[in-house]
Every structure is written in C-alpha cells, then in structure tokens.
Amino acid sequence: MDRLDREILRLLQQDATMAVSEIAEKIGLTTTPCWRRIQSLEQQGVIKQRVALLDANKLNLGMTVFVQVKAGKHDISWLTTFAEHAAKIEQIVEFYRMSGEYDYLLKVMVADMQAFDEFYKQLVSGVDLSDVTSSFAMEQIKYTTALPV
Template structure:
C-alpha cells in the first residue's frame, strides 16, 4: 500500500460515491489505473463494502445505550448462544467480546426508555447472565466510520 492507495481510501471513506475520474484526478492518475487500484483494494478485503450512512437521530433513534454483560459461564455453548442471541437484535448495532471486568459490550440504539426496557427484557430472557449493566449516552462527542490511515 502506497500514498496513492491511502489517498484513495481516504476519499472513499468520506464519500464512496465519488466518481473514479474525480478520485483519479486527486491522486494524479488516469481513470483506468485508479479503478484497478480500487478493485485491488476490494479484492484484498481492505474495502469490504460501500454503504449509505443513516442519521439515527433523524430516524427517531435518540437514545444510545452501552450494555455491559458478564457471562453466565465461560463454556463454548454459552458463548455461542450469547453471540447468536445478541446478534439477533436489530437494536444492537455493535457487539464486542471484551477483556476486563465485563465480558461483552453492546451498543444499542433505541427511540426511548420504554423501547430500551422492551429490548432489555428480550435480551435477558432465556440466557443466564452473571451481571448486566447499562449506561446511557448523554452526548455524542465524536462519531466517525472512517478508519485511521496515518499508521500506513
């Protein structure tokens, strides 16, 4: 990966619909070699997909909740069951297995407290947890989907 690839990635992270000709001009290439680089970045799995980013607040999803979970036990079956269970909720937009005091961290988007309560009851039903705690985001200071490229 060279400086041209990094610049292409930076442009695409800002707007994936930027025309290839415009990207090519910004990186000092003609359209064909620029398009080949983009295709290579896709083939190598660096660009996994191109999506539309939606404004959750505008769509009424005004509450962001971070749910921390302690596993009921640490056997393979529980871990697999929990992963499938947590992934099945549309409200869960991110889910991580963590080190430290809590085993999992879920980022949940909902419209209000009643909606979160409904989600919470469904989350805890049918699975044994050691502990579940929730923190409500009061303000979003920074949000980006852009991956840092400065280390490349």
C-alpha cells in the same frame, strides 16, 4: 499499500459515491489505473463494502446505550448461544467480547427509555446472564466511521 492507495481509501471513506474519475483527478492518476487500484483494494478485502450512513435521530433512534454483560458461564457453548441470541436483536449495532470486569460490551440504539426496556427484556430472555449494566450516552462528542489510514 502505498500513498495512492491510502489517498483512495481516505476519499472513499468521505464519500463512497465519488466517481472514479474524480478520485483519479484528486490523487493525480488517470481513471483506469485508479479503477484498478480500487478493484484490488476490494479483492484484498481492504474495502469490505460500501454503505450509506444514516442519521439516527431522523430515524427516531436518538438514544445510545452501552450495555455491559457478565457471562452466565465461561464456555464455548454459552458464548455461541449468547452470540446467536444477540445477533438476532437489531437494536444491537456493535457487539464486543472484552477483557476486564465485564465480558461483553454492546452498543444499542433505541428511540427512548420504553424502547430500551423492551430491548432489555429481549436481551435477558432465554440466556443465562450473571450481570447486566447499562450506561446512557448523554452527548456524542465524536463519531466517525473513517479509519485512520
């Protein structure tokens, strides 16, 4: 990946709807070679998909909660069951297996405390969890989906 590919990626992370001709002009290429580079980046899987970023507050999802979970068991069967269970819960927007005191970290988006309580009941139902703790985000200081390229 060279400087031009990185510039293309920076531009697409800012606005995935930008026309190829506009990208080409900004990086000093003609349209066809720029289009080929974008196609190559997609085929390599560097560009995974192009999406719209939504405003959580305007969708009444203004409460962000970070939920830490300790596993009920430490085996592949439990992990598979928990991963499948969590994948079905739409309020979980990010899900990580962690090192440290807690085994999993979930980023959850809900409307309010009542919606979080409903989420919590769904999370703990049917899965053996050792411990669950939640932290409520008071203020979002930085948010970006752009990777440093």
